[in-house]
Amino acid sequence: MGESSPYYLFHPLCAERIAADLPEAKVVVMLRDPVERAYSAHSHESARGFEDEPFERALDLEEERLAGEEERLAADPLAHSYHHQHHAYVARGRYIDQLLRLERHVGRERMFVVDSERFFAEPERHFPELEEFLGVRHCPGVAFGRHNAQPRTALPDRLRGRLERAFAESDERLAEWWGQTPSWRSSPDRAARPEPGADLPDGPSGERYASDLY
Numbered sequence: 001m002g003e004s005s006p007y008y009l010f011h012p013l014c015a016e017r018i019a020a021d022l023p024e025a026k027v028v029v030m031l032r033d034p035v036e037r038a039y040s041a042h043s044h045e046s047a048r049g050f051e052d053e054p055f056e057r058a059l060d061l062e063e064e065r066l067a068g069e070e071e072r073l074a075a076d077p078l079a080h081s082y083h084h085q086h087h088a089y090v091a092r093g094r095y096i097d098q099l100l101r102l103e104r105h106v107g108r109e110r111m112f113v114v115d116s117e118r119f120f121a122e123p124e125r126h127f128p129e130l131e132e133f134l135g136v137r138h139c140p141g142v143a144f145g146r147h148n149a150q151p152r153t154a155l156p157d158r159l160r161g162r163l164e165r166a167f168a169e170s171d172e173r174l175a176e177w178w179g180q181t182p183s184w185r186s187s188p189d190r191a192a193r194p195e196p197g198a199d200l201p202d203g204p205s206g207e208r209y210a211s212d213l214y
Contacts (some may be wrong), residue, residue, distance in 0.1 A: 034092075036155075127142060
């Protein structure tokens, strides 16, 4: 049985709760280019009615919106933060600190961290690695289709550069911890970057292996 949410990695208490309540659970983390993730998240939140500011203005407001929210959530298990869940465009893309927190609670051996661009570029190659990690039998005939894609205008180069600089230090630490350079920091992978959207596998009986990457 599996369950997914892109918010699990970011919430300050989630890793601790997983470790306490699901001590045998294995955790799959799929990492996307944080620049594209931030822009996609804004599009998604706007479409769902959770964001009414344009992207650049939302980036400008992020520090103010998130001020003290993580500490409040960590201190009160019953607390909820609208801004923390819906408006953390840059903070949620700084993956390394979230992964280190997860590692402290569940252990590295229970974590499968995969680069989404490389996975979706060659799903037939990488999906068996995931099956092996999960300890499930190989399922031949899985069809990979494109789901969860939303059309949007191209991100202006000025904003892309701003975000790439914002993620540079985090990406460098991530590469050291992961033992590989993320695709979004690798020139050949960047040149081959697919259009926004994700190819997610459908099972042989039509079931879908779902993943929210925004």
